[in-house]
Amino acid sequence: MCNKTIIFVSLLLIIGSAGRAQGLLDELEKEQDSAQVLIEDATFKGSRLINGHSVETDGEGALTFLISHRFGRLNGGAYEFFGLDESNIRLGLEYGITDRLNIGIGRSSLEKVIDGFVKYQLLQQQRGARLLPLTITAFTSMAINTLRIENPERELQFKSRVDYTYQLLMARKFSSKLSLQLMPTLVHRNLVATAEMDNKLYALGVGGRYKLTNRVALNAEYYYRINAEAEESMYYNPFAIGFDIETGGHVFQLHFTNARAMIEEGFITETTGNFFSGDIHFGFNISRVFQLK
Amino acid sequence: MKYFLIITVFTFSHFFSNSYAQKYRLSSSEVSFFSEAPMEDIEAYNMEAKSIFDAEAGEIAFVIPIKGFEFKKSLMQEHFNENYMESDKYPNAKFEGKLHGYKAGKTEQKVTAQGEMTIHGVTHQIEVPGTVKSNGSDLSMQATFPIRLEDYDIDIPKVVFYNIAEEVEVSVSFQYQPYVQ
Numbered sequence: 302m303c304n305k306t307i308i309f310v311s312l313l314l315i316i317g318s319a320g321r322a323q324g325l326l327d328e329l330e331k332e333q334d335s336a337q338v339l340i341e342d343a344t345f346k347g348s349r350l351i352n353g354h355s356v357e358t359d360g361e362g363a364l365t366f367l368i369s370h371r372f373g374r375l376n377g378g379a380y381e382f383f384g385l386d387e388s389n390i391r392l393g394l395e396y397g398i399t400d401r402l403n404i405g406i407g408r409s410s411l412e413k414v415i416d417g418f419v420k421y422q423l424l425q426q427q428r429g430a431r432l433l434p435l436t437i438t439a440f441t442s443m444a445i446n447t448l449r450i451e452n453p454e455r456e457l458q459f460k461s462r463v464d465y466t467y468q469l470l471m472a473r474k475f476s477s478k479l480s481l482q483l484m485p486t487l488v489h490r491n492l493v494a495t496a497e498m499d500n501k502l503y504a505l506g507v508g509g510r511y512k513l514t515n516r517v518a519l520n521a522e523y524y525y526r527i528n529a530e531a532e533e534s535m536y537y538n539p540f541a542i543g544f545d546i547e548t549g550g551h552v553f554q555l556h557f558t559n560a561r562a563m564i565e566e567g568f569i570t571e572t573t574g575n576f577f578s579g580d581i582h583f584g585f586n587i588s589r590v591f592q593l594k
Numbered sequence: 595m596k597y598f599l600i601i602t603v604f605t606f607s608h609f610f611s612n613s614y615a616q617k618y619r620l621s622s623s624e625v626s627f628f629s630e631a632p633m634e635d636i637e638a639y640n641m642e643a644k645s646i647f648d649a650e651a652g653e654i655a656f657v658i659p660i661k662g663f664e665f666k667k668s669l670m671q672e673h674f675n676e677n678y679m680e681s682d683k684y685p686n687a688k689f690e691g692k693l694h695g696y697k698a699g700k701t702e703q704k705v706t707a708q709g710e711m712t713i714h715g716v717t718h719q720i721e722v723p724g725t726v727k728s729n730g731s732d733l734s735m736q737a738t739f740p741i742r743l744e745d746y747d748i749d750i751p752k753v754v755f756y757n758i759a760e761e762v763e764v765s766v767s768f769q770y771q772p773y774v775q
Contacts, residue, residue, distance in 0.1 A: 324653075324655065324690060325646040325648060325653055325654070325655035325690065326655040326657070326688060326689075326690040328646060328655075329644050329645070329646060329655055329656070329657045330657060330686070330688070332644065333644060333657050333659070333686065337659065337685070339661065339682075339685065340661070341682075342672060342675070343672050343675065343676040359668070359669075360667075360668025360669065360671075361668070363667070363668055363669065397668075400668070477676070477680070477682045477683070515676070515677040515680075515749075515751075516677060516751060547673070547677070590667075590669050592666060592667045592668075592669075
């Protein structure tokens with residue numbers, strides 16, 4: 302036998318023995334890697350980013366009781382106890398009909414607004430055997446202002462008290478720490494303050510979270526109003542920054558924002574505070590989840 | 595031609611050497627864990643395990659995708675993956691080792707699995723007693739063993755409302771069928 306053959310055979314032997322020695326675990330892990338679809342959940346900690354909704358939906362049978370507070374303005378000074386003398390509150394109930402379909406109702410003290418919403422998760426971000434870069438959730442809400450009008454000059458029809466919001470929430474979890482969200486929004490107001498104002502207000506929201514630890518995240522949210530020339534002088538774009546703190550069954554959100562309202566038609570279209578001149582409201586959202594099913 | 599012959603011989607010898615090694619794969623499985631806590635008991639079930647048992651060598655391996663654990667509360671499931679197990683970083687729990695005391699052909703026998711368990715990216719040598727039952731061609735295995743969270747660097751935060759026990763009881767039930775490679 303010539304040298305070449307000896308080398309060739311020994312090579313085969315080496316390759317052969319290496320192939321045989323491959324463990325059972327390697328075999329399993331190879332199969333696992335090729336077939337596994339990893340769903341990216343927990344893009345955000347709660348159903349709210351800060352003021353607005355996040356792509357997250359509550360699981361089937363989960364009933365969430367949400368208490369949201371916004372105090373007065375920080376620049377009210379010591380006399381107003383830096384805003385803490387005044388408080389707006391929204392109480393809400395949300396329910397997961399399925400893992401993707403959520404409904405909710407709420408009542409705000411501000412303008413005595415009753416709101417209802419429907420939220421549906423269209424796509425969920427996935428990696429592995431199937432790739433889907435984004436989680437996309439559709440959101441729509443209706444808000445009814447029930448404030449009594451003193452000495453009405455004319456009868457206010459019911460429909461004039463109603464506003465609608467339509468949103469597409471698109472988020473990507475870039476890592477377990479960083480998630481970003483984009484929110485194209487349309488708010489339709491049946492009645493607007495002046496003739497120049499458009500009933501349809503378009504806005505584009507951006508937001509995100511960065512996890513500082515496993516249980517504490519820093520969030521920020523900003524809505525840019527697109528066709529708001531006629532109301533530029535009256536209202537500001539809403540900005541909010543805050544923390545999510547998770548404690549087992551609770552998610553506790555603390556934030557600073559120039560908005561007083563806690564529903565879309567309110568904080569997107571009627572934010573009167575200028576964040577950068579100190580019109581900042583401290584606020585929080587507390588949620589408690591009850592599993593009914 | 596000479597090389598071609600040698601390769602052919604090698605290929606066949608490989609083929610034959612593997613064909614009599616009796617290996618088993620899962621036809622169904624259930625892995626569950628249970629933890630008693632003051633607020634509420636925590637339990638979860640997982641049907642997505644994969645396993646191979648090589649009866650001839652007495653070797654066994656399994657892989658359990660952590661995201662396959664289903665809890666009654668979806669929020670608890672999310673926290674389990676996100677904060678305790680960090681499933682994005684460590685998607686699977688793994689075990690590879692030997693079954694000591696296994697004899698083919700017995701209807702029921704006590705065995706001990708000894709090998710390396712990897713959970714949350716941390717590997718430990720463990721020994722687990724269990725039972726193997728056989729009804730002719732198929733096998734089933736059952737085992738229950740404790741896992742100390744601390745051993746696998748799974749953090750329990752001080753300020754959670756559920757007091758999570760430091761030890762959880764894991765139960766494994768595997769049904770195997772023979773397969774030929």
